[in-house]
Amino acid sequence: xxxxxxxxxxxxxxxxxxxxxxxxxxxxxxxxxxxxxxxxxxxxxxxxxxxxxxxxxxxxxxxxxxxxxxxxxxxxxxxxxxxxxxxxxxxxxxxxxxxxxxxxxxxxxxxxxxxxxxxxxxxxxxxxxxxxxxxxxxxxxxxxxxxxxxxxxxxxxxxxxxxxxxxxxxxxxxxxxxxxxxxxxxxxxxxxxxxxxxxxxxxxxxxxxxxxxxxxxxxxxxxxxxxxxxxxxxxxxxxxxxxxxxxxxxxxxxxxxxxxxxxxxxxxxxxxxxxxxxxxxxxxxxxxxxxxxxxxxxxxxxxxxxxxxxxxxxxxxxxxxxxxxxxxxxxxxxxxxxxxxxxxxxxxxxxxxxxxxxxxxxxxxxxxxxxxxxxxxxxxxxxxxxxxxxxxxxxxxxxxx
RNA sequence: GGAGGGAUGGGUGAGCGGUUAAUACCACCAGUCUGUAAAUCUGGCGCCCGGAAGGGCUACGCAGGUUCGAAUCCUGCUCCCUCCA
Numbered sequence: 001x002x003x004x005x006x007x008x009x010x011x012x013x014x015x016x017x018x019x020x021x022x023x024x025x026x027x028x029x030x031x032x033x034x035x036x037x038x039x040x041x042x043x044x045x046x047x048x049x050x051x052x053x054x055x056x057x058x059x060x061x062x063x064x065x066x067x068x069x070x071x072x073x074x075x076x077x078x079x080x081x082x083x084x085x086x087x088x089x090x091x092x093x094x095x096x097x098x099x100x101x102x103x104x105x106x107x108x109x110x111x112x113x114x115x116x117x118x119x120x121x122x123x124x125x126x127x128x129x130x131x132x133x134x135x136x137x138x139x140x141x142x143x144x145x146x147x148x149x150x151x152x153x154x155x156x157x158x159x160x161x162x163x164x165x166x167x168x169x170x171x172x173x174x175x176x177x178x179x180x181x182x183x184x185x186x187x188x189x190x191x192x193x194x195x196x197x198x199x200x201x202x203x204x205x206x207x208x209x210x211x212x213x214x215x216x217x218x219x220x221x222x223x224x225x226x227x228x229x230x231x232x233x234x235x236x237x238x239x240x241x242x243x244x245x246x247x248x249x250x251x252x253x254x255x256x257x258x259x260x261x262x263x264x265x266x267x268x269x270x271x272x273x274x275x276x277x278x279x280x281x282x283x284x285x286x287x288x289x290x291x292x293x294x295x296x297x298x299x300x301x302x303x304x305x306x307x308x309x310x311x312x313x314x315x316x317x318x319x320x321x322x323x324x325x326x327x328x329x330x331x332x333x334x335x336x337x338x339x340x341x342x343x344x345x346x347x348x349x350x351x352x353x354x355x356x357x358x359x360x361x362x363x364x365x366x367x368x369x370x371x372x373x374x375x376x377x378x379x380x381x382x383x384x385x386x387x388x389x390x391x392x393x394x395x396x397x398x399x400x401x
Numbered sequence: 402g403g404a405g406g407g408a409u410g411g412g413u414g415a416g417c418g419g420u421u422a423a424u425a426c427c428a429c430c431a432g433u434c435u436g437u438a439a440a441u442c443u444g445g446c447g448c449c450c451g452g453a454a455g456g457g458c459u460a461c462g463c464a465g466g467u468u469c470g471a472a473u474c475c476u477g478c479u480c481c482c483u484c485c486a
Contacts, residue, residue: 222439230428244438245438248438249437249438251439252439255439284439285439317437351430353449355448355449356430359430360430360431362444363430364431365432375452376452392438393438
């Protein structure tokens, strides 16, 4: 089988390719393609939702194609309208640069750096004149843009749309022209933007790019799309225990999807897992553990994955103590005399306020040296080197001043 | 330029002079259970004091005002939306 006919490449983790026939023909022709992927250096953390597409990029790179990574230092100032409207503060040049570096450090944990060329939008937009802007905008109409679902929805439901937001797809499309992209990658929510690029290339006498759309990953809450602002994400730069733990908190019905989009396990095995989870023949926890291990290994390494699993089994399943418990230095004796345990809990950062610490105690969530605390009391009873626990994941080892 | 509508706690969104720290849902937290940090079920969810009962403070875009009393009424301001031009 020729590598470009591998169904894994064209089917798994792919939502849509426009157009699939053209794309297949390009692959078959065997010439290295110019793959385009852009990002805005405004929110630099990469999470699993992005990884779905990055894995496809990597697969293409492994076939010998070249990635052009576009740093959207101009589009970042507008903010991608795909999704919600929030006016973004202007970033300083230094911030943009720092964000871009953070992003790329994470990006290249999945993508092959040696087959990537990095380009900044400011190369061409830096010298853009008003005349250029007019020429670019004159190619499209408001009606065309309002056809796009999220604009139409916002327009229909009295939500604001900034004029700069209408510019966003145009800038992104112009990037495609400048780098002469053969294929652009993005999530399905990027479909419109990628299609504008396709159109604009055609108008500019170039061969229109292929639009490679990857599915949007559901977040750890099991309902909404994974995103940083919703807090339902797993970041590639997170600590092994965090990645592992968050993976374990996935709803069981997401197991199949994550294996499909984020791991290399063979399709037959994937089908088996789906069936087993659904049929209840195997404890889903076992699959989730495997998934969690696989993810940690991808962004860290195998040893980290095993350590994270051991930690999980110890602290969550057997409810034993983790290895590394932070220490909290108790205030002096005099101060302690005027304090209650709830104050210490708040001071140690186990709860955001004294009131909440108190509630935790009422709810039976606080343990001192392994014994449940029935009610709040004077802090003097706390011994240095004692263990204070509030909830299942927050511990602190007490130390004298 | 004109007319009308709106801004409420992390989000959506009730309330429209006192009984409202503010309904409901979501999110979140804890407990419970379980084979999981899944699911379920139960409870909690502004800050501070108090063992508790309770008390104090801050809060409904911003600034003033009316009133014994305002998220609720009035005035001005800021921002947003719709329609007309």
